[in-house]
Amino acid sequence: SQLAEGLTRGVEGLGDRVSGALFEPVVRLGVTGLARAGKTVFITSLVANLMDRGRMPGLFAASEGRIAAAFLQPQPDDTLPRFDFEHHLAALTAPEPHWPESTRAVSELRLSLRVRPTGLLAGVTGPRTVHLDIVDYPGEWLLDLALMDKSYEVWSAEVLARIEKRPEAGAYLAALGGVDPAAPLQEPVAQGLAQGFTAYLHAARDAGFYDCTPGRFLLPGDLAGSPVVTFAPLPEGPAGPRKSLRAEMARRYEAYKRDVVRPFFRDHFSRIDRQVVLVDALDAIHKGPQAVEDMRRAMADILGTFRPGKNAFLTRLLIGKRVEKILFAATKADHLHHNQHPQLTAIMAALMREARDRADFAGAETEAMAIAALRATIEEQLKHEGRDLDCVRGRLLDSGKQAVLYPGALPDDPGVLLSASRSGATGWLDGEYNVMRFAPARLNLRPGEGPPHIRLDRAAEFLIGDRL
Ligand code: GDP
Structure with a gap:
């Protein structure tokens, strides 16, 4: 009360x-x-x-x-x-x-x-x-939690299975074909793979994928170039000698968990x-x-x-x-x-x-x-083919010009959208839904x-x- x-x-x-x-x-x-x-x-x-x-x-x-x-x-x-x-x-x-x-x-x-x-x-x-x-x-750092209970081998296998069919990963997967994980570590090879994998993560994120970990690969801050962000997933295989590429990748993955992810969650x-x-x-x-x-x-x-x-x-x-x-x-x-x-x-x-x-x-x-x-917008109604359309008006970020946006209609029943996404459909809402980027008013x-x-x-x- x-x-x-x-x-x-x-x-x-x-x-x-x-x-x-x-x-x-x-x-x-x-x-x-x-x-x-x-x-x-x-x-x-x-x-x-x-x-x-x-x-x-x-x-x-x-x-x-x-x-x-x-x-x-x-x-x-x-x-x-x-x-x-x-x-x-x-x-x-x-x-x-x-x-x-x-x-x-x-x-x-x-x-x-x-x-x-x-x-x-x-x-x-x-x-x-x-x-x-x-x-x-960054939310990317939060998703890193999934790494904490996972070994390098398990993480590698999961990532490679997930990205197998993604076009964004084509270049990285091709690069993997050219390396022998059991061979002695050569730093340029490790760097090349890490760069390739980071490029994949950026492309995947831009395409709308959210499973883009390790998070610091996208936002490394002052870790950029350091060993904790210079590893990448490798295909399954024998462990290899102690100084192998695979052993060093696994060691850096553990260092990433211990020295980057853990302190963030703890502090x-x-x-x-x-x-x-x-x-x-x-x-x-x-x-x-x-x-x-x-x-x-x-x-x-x-x-x-x-x-x-x-x-x-x-x-x-x-x-x-x-x-x-x-x-x-x-x-x-x-x-x-x-x-x-x-x-x-x-x-x-x-x-x-x-x-x-x-x-x-x-x-x-x-x-x-x-x-x-x-x-950043104001509301406006437009007549279009005899219909009233509920629009928003704003200044476009790219050109600075005023524009009126009709983003398309979201379905009244969210289930329509969610079941389309679950069924793996490739398009929806008659391709009608659109976003513009507005400048702040x-x-x-x-x-x-x-x-x-x-x-x-x-x-x-x-x-x-x-x-x-
Ligand atoms: P962060 O990366 O999560 O910090 O994202 P920001 O806060 O920098 O926002 C990213 C971009 O989204 C901005 O540069 C804007 O273009 C856009 N944005 C963010 N908030 C709004 C908002 O309330 N309205 C509109 N129209 N755009 C927004």
Whole structure:
């Protein structure tokens, strides 16, 4: 009841006061998603909108006027790069706005909120401080968890079976034909294979495949060129002598797990309380049924990483800890007229239900939504062959010209799309579905107003509303 809730919050509030600054609650919010899913834009717009709350009616603490102040503070982790909020916001709000640089590694930002309590004690206790620590990291790194319980031999066999028929892998598979894994290691051979495999991963990702691990091959950061990212899968065969190509590849694979994957999960992932997973669902839909099928599998894999007990390595790491809420958000919903948002939400919800089933996931509260962190379009109706079409208008990224987009109609029943992707169909929606890339719109923000968005306030309410 409201009374009980008021009391609980009041008591929490008292607790905060009693122990003063020593007890200021911290919420660690993980933001992830594959490259270009929209993490950088999401964090930038979320923080800007939490600082200027004029557009956050769906975040109840904001609409109730209980957030007295929101300000950036030095983050708790001194060795992590800071999320470059000011720079990214400047890009989006410039007179000639442009999209900021995308996420390439893990970074962090602390936003502190002064919040007035609700309920009975509202008039008695003063505002308390809640710290929101936002941790941005590539989703590719998350998928690396699957490597932790796998030997090099098993990993190699699985990867080679999976990519056998993919045209993107043709060059790499051909290169494999020319090497003898049992021969003594020659560094240029190892490098050539690693480069070939990395080129395959890039091509596969661009084609819409999500199973593109090891994640650091795509985003190596300061590991570029080091031995931990200079290995590749080799076909089955005898182990070979200790100094063989195969033995060295296996050794580097183990080093990758031990020195790259493990520290990430131990130092960052294991400390997350709430998680948002951003998904460029429209892009996958645009690419076709295979990309949606792959996205569906990736969502299950990602949920699997949050499932305690699934992975022996992670279970040891997460003793007594678990992420409490996970939001799967389809980004860039401003590519659709709002009439189609329910369809996009329904597709995300159906994908998430399936991912939950597949990953046999229970525990954290999950939700699916369609959002746009930064709205780059306005809605418009066009007459076409006697029909009214619900379109969006924006400035094209490539030419800078204004364009009106009719992306095609998403089916009312998400099952239509999902069963087409499951059946391995090669095209759908009469080939009608289209995406354009828009530039960010010029903004004319009034004081107190954050950048325009779609349902970012609802996303924030789900993720942190209960802690405010
Ligand atoms: P990251 O790699 O996950 O950090 O992705 P970014 O946040 O850099 O976003 C990648 C690209 O997606 C941007 O450069 C934009 O072109 C586009 N994008 C991201 N968010 C939005 C959005 O809310 N609306 C629109 N129209 N485009 C977006």
